[in-house]
Amino acid sequence: MNRFQYASPVTKQSAVELLGSGAVVLAGGTDLLSLMKADVATPDLVVNIKEIAELKGLEHSEGSGMRIGALVTIDELLQDSRVQEEYPSLIQAADGIRSAQIRSVGTVAGDLCQRPRCWYYRHGYGLLAMQNGASMVVDGDNRYHAILGNAGPAYFVNPSSFAPALIALGASLKVSGPNGEKEIPVADFFQTPQSEAEKEYKLSDSEIVTQILVPAAAGKANATYEVREREALDWPLAAAAVSLTMQGDQVESAKVVLGHVAPVPWNSDEAAAALKGKAVSASVADDAGKAAVQQAKALSRNKFKIQLARVAVKRAILRAAGMEV
Amino acid sequence: MPEGKRPEETGSGISRRDFFKTSTAGAVSTALISKQGIAAPGEVTKLGPDPVKVKLIVNGKARRLKVEPRVTLLDALRNELDVTGPKKVCDRGTCGSCTVLMDGKPVYACSILAIEAAGNQIVTAEGLGSPDKLHPIQKAFVENDAQQCGFCTPGFIVACQSFLVENPNPSVKEIEEGLGGNLCRCGTYKGIREAVLETAAKGGFDA
Ligand SMILES: Cc1cc2nc3c(=O)[nH]c(=O)nc-3n(C[C@H](O)[C@H](O)[C@H](O)COP(=O)(O)OP(=O)(O)OC[C@H]3O[C@@H](n4cnc5c(N)ncnc54)[C@H](O)[C@@H]3O)c2cc1C
Ligand code: SF4
Numbered sequence: 001m002n003r004f005q006y007a008s009p010v011t012k013q014s015a016v017e018l019l020g021s022g023a024v025v026l027a028g029g030t031d032l033l034s035l036m037k038a039d040v041a042t043p044d045l046v047v048n049i050k051e052i053a054e055l056k057g058l059e060h061s062e063g064s065g066m067r068i069g070a071l072v073t074i075d076e077l078l079q080d081s082r083v084q085e086e087y088p089s090l091i092q093a094a095d096g097i098r099s100a101q102i103r104s105v106g107t108v109a110g111d112l113c114q115r116p117r118c119w120y121y122r123h124g125y126g127l128l129a130m131q132n133g134a135s136m137v138v139d140g141d142n143r144y145h146a147i148l149g150n151a152g153p154a155y156f157v158n159p160s161s162f163a164p165a166l167i168a169l170g171a172s173l174k175v176s177g178p179n180g181e182k183e184i185p186v187a188d189f190f191q192t193p194q195s196e197a198e199k200e201y202k203l204s205d206s207e208i209v210t211q212i213l214v215p216a217a218a219g220k221a222n223a224t225y226e227v228r229e230r231e232a233l234d235w236p237l238a239a240a241a242v243s244l245t246m247q248g249d250q251v252e253s254a255k256v257v258l259g260h261v262a263p264v265p266w267n268s269d270e271a272a273a274a275l276k277g278k279a280v281s282a283s284v285a286d287d288a289g290k291a292a293v294q295q296a297k298a299l300s301r302n303k304f305k306i307q308l309a310r311v312a313v314k315r316a317i318l319r320a321a322g323m324e325v
Numbered sequence: 326m327p328e329g330k331r332p333e334e335t336g337s338g339i340s341r342r343d344f345f346k347t348s349t350a351g352a353v354s355t356a357l358i359s360k361q362g363i364a365a366p367g368e369v370t371k372l373g374p375d376p377v378k379v380k381l382i383v384n385g386k387a388r389r390l391k392v393e394p395r396v397t398l399l400d401a402l403r404n405e406l407d408v409t410g411p412k413k414v415c416d417r418g419t420c421g422s423c424t425v426l427m428d429g430k431p432v433y434a435c436s437i438l439a440i441e442a443a444g445n446q447i448v449t450a451e452g453l454g455s456p457d458k459l460h461p462i463q464k465a466f467v468e469n470d471a472q473q474c475g476f477c478t479p480g481f482i483v484a485c486q487s488f489l490v491e492n493p494n495p496s497v498k499e500i501e502e503g504l505g506g507n508l509c510r511c512g513t514y515k516g517i518r519e520a521v522l523e524t525a526a527k528g529g530f531d532a
Contacts, residue, residue: 003374006394006440018371026441033397033436034417045371046394048441075430099506100488102418104430105437232505233419 001036008048012055012176012210018047019206025049027071028105031114038122040115055210058083068212070109075100077108087214089165089222089241089320096161096224096239098232109209111162112173112186116200116263117235118145118156126196128153142299144237147306149262150297154192156263158200163190163265164241164257165224171214177207186212190264200263220245223320226259227308236260238308240292240316244275251275256292256317261309268292271313280321282314289314372440379443383408384452394440399423401439402449410450410479421507424480425449431487431506450479453486461530462486465520473511481507485521493529495521 009015019025022044026032035041049055055070060082068077077083078094097103097111115121120129120136129136130153137145137155145155166186173189175182190201203209226239239259245252256271271292278284289310296306315325373394381388381398383406390405399416402408402425411434412422418436425434426448434447454460462485465471472478481504488495488503495503500521501514509517524530 001395003393003395005371005373006377006438007371009370026438028436029438029441030418030433030436033438036395037416046438050441098502099418099421100484100503101421101424101431101433101506105427105432231502233508 001033002039002042004043005045006048007045008051010051010053012049012052012208015047015049015052015208016176016178016206018045019208021205023047023205025113025208027107027110028073028102030102030106031110035115035122038124040122040124049208063216065216066214068108068214070107070209070211072108073104074106074108074111075103078103086217087165087169087222089168089224089243090162090214092224092319093161093165093226093239093241096226096228096236108162109173109212112160112166112189112212113201113203113209114159116156117159121156127156127193127198127200128196129155130196138299141301143301144305145299145302146262147293147296147298147302147309148258148266149192149264150299153194154200154263155299156200157260158190158263158265159235159260160265161224161226161236161239161259164239164259165222166212166214167257167265167267168241168243168255169214169217169220169222170243170255171212173209174211174213175203175207176210177204181210183213187265187267192263217243221320221322223316225312225316225319225325227312238305238312240309240312242313242316242320244280244317244320249279251278251280254288254317256288256313258292258309258313261296261305268313270294275317280317280323282318282323285314285317285321286310288317377440379440381406381439381442381447382445383447384449385446390439392439394438396439397435398425398427398437398439398442398447399434402434402447408449408451411483412476412480414476419508420477420480421484422477422480424483424507426483426487429487429490431484433506448483450482453482460486461527462489462520462524465524466517469516469520469523471513471516471520472509473513477507477509481509481517485517485524489521489524489529492525494525497522 007018024043026046026048057069058072059067074094146157172183172185220243222243224241226236228236241257243255254272254275256268258266271288274288274291292313293306293310318325376391376393378391414420414422416435418433423434427445454463484507500518
């Protein structure tokens with residue numbers, strides 16, 4: 001880890017003033033410290049945001065939904081009884097992050113801002129893992145890499161378990177920066193970098209996420225289903241989150257978002273279309289799963305992920321509809 | 326600051342002297358000194374990169390040390406304070422051998438900076454019991470053969486203790502899920518499960 005200066009501001013304004021080129025936000029540190037130890041992140045200044053009181057707390061308000069402060073930990077989200085009732089998809093996503101030690105300090109906002117787990121990236125080859133003008137991923141060990149949105153130049157997968165669920169629920173982020181506050185839908189937050197100069201999400205060096213705003217989900221059936229290699233201390237191989245608006249026993253509209261399959265959380269309009277106007281059944285859910293991976297393209301070693309993604313979509317739909325998975 | 330008074334004894338984990346030295350703000354307000362040291366609203370205060378005085382509260386005792394901001398809580402405990410229960414294995418928050426309690430919650434000491442932990446209550450396996458007065462979970466580990474090489478044991482002990490506080494009457498499935506943050510390379514999970522079940526069956530312990 002390189003040497004750095006450390007600051008612990010108590011207002012978001014002073015945090016934003018401290019930030020900028022060479023500075024980095026420290027929340028729970030469960031990802032940042034690993035990046036720094038690997039010299040993937042080499043900040044001159046670490047800005048600890050945990051003393052900023054206005055970033056704390058999770059609140060529900062009637063009608064307008066939920067506000068998750070940037071410092072709310074995964075554990076705090078899991079313990080919230082309203083979240084358990086109204087947003088099972090978030091609980092099911094949090095449940096997969098299976099380590100009490102990470103949940104106790106890791107934040108939900110930090111989960112969205114965590115950097116990809118691609119081993120080329122984590123070993124210092126950059127997000128695009130280019131060497132001599134060619135991607136090391138394409139000819140390398142790509143068993144955990146993207147099966148969708150993988151035409152290049154990026155092949156890593158978005159690592160966040162919360163992102164698909166938040167996008168399916170229509171959530172947005174509040175961001176503070178030198179020019180004040182702005183709101184950005186989680187669906188628009190992520191991007192596929194086209195060069196090493198770009199990041200995989202739209203946050204400048206001097207901006208911080210201050211809140212996650214989740215619309216009320218009353219009446220919307222929502223669920224997440226993940227497929228994992230190991231039960232703990234690992235990221236999913238494929239996951240899907242769905243949110244269904246029902247009209248009687250028929251799906252009026254659906255959002256289906258896949259995780260860990262593409263450089264961004266992958267919104268599948270194809271899967272949503274396969275559900276529209278139908279009553280949920282195992283075969284309808286399977287059709288939606290099939291539609292979700294229609295465009296998928298395996299790299300040399302990750303064909304197995306296509307089937308896992310298809311099953312994740314099918315089971316997330318069945319789970320949302322309260323059916324046996 | 327009056328001379329003679331230790332700089333650490335100002336209520337903050339970080340010395341006021343270091344604060345004044347490194348503060349980039351002109352006017353310094355003493356009204357608001359946060360736990361980690363420091364900034365009043367609107368002020369911009371930077372510490373380091375040279376060593377900074379930090380007070381850690383480890384197993385109930387205040388311990389003073391000087392560390393660079395980049396030093397992790399784990400390295401501070403082991404290398405500066407000789408508290409070697411927490412072990413350094415993966416150093417990436419992925420094995421659990423460095424588990425300590427911070428304000429009662431289990432955390433990976435490798436993934437927290439010492440400077441962040443200033444002022445928080447840190448408890449390691451050493452703080453739960455002593456050789457002549459073992460904590461019930463420590464005793465149960467001995468009785469159930471819950472270790473082989475024993476390198477992961479202090480982390481497991483701390484994780485099991487906090488798990489039992491939250492789950493005084495756990496099922497085997499809950500134990501497997503709740504202790505998922507710790508790995509045992511020798512595969513002594515069976516003994517560990519039995520130690521947790523036995524401790525729970527005996528009525529647990531006072532947290
Ligand atoms: C062994 C292990 C297994 C894991 N498994 C999973 C899993 O299955 N699914 C999953 O989704 N995650 C998983 N995680 C990741 C974990 O959830 C994240 O590391 C954690 O949520 C990050 O939160 P943090 O507060 O610790 O962030 P930090 O480590 O403090 O920060 C992470 C990054 O986000 C930036 N950042 C943090 N907060 C903000 C903010 N408010 N504004 C702007 N930037 C910010 C930081 O600068 C940094 O770059 C796992 C982690 C480990 C170590
Ligand atoms: S191998 Fe097993 S007994 Fe040995 S330290 Fe690791 S986890 Fe513990």
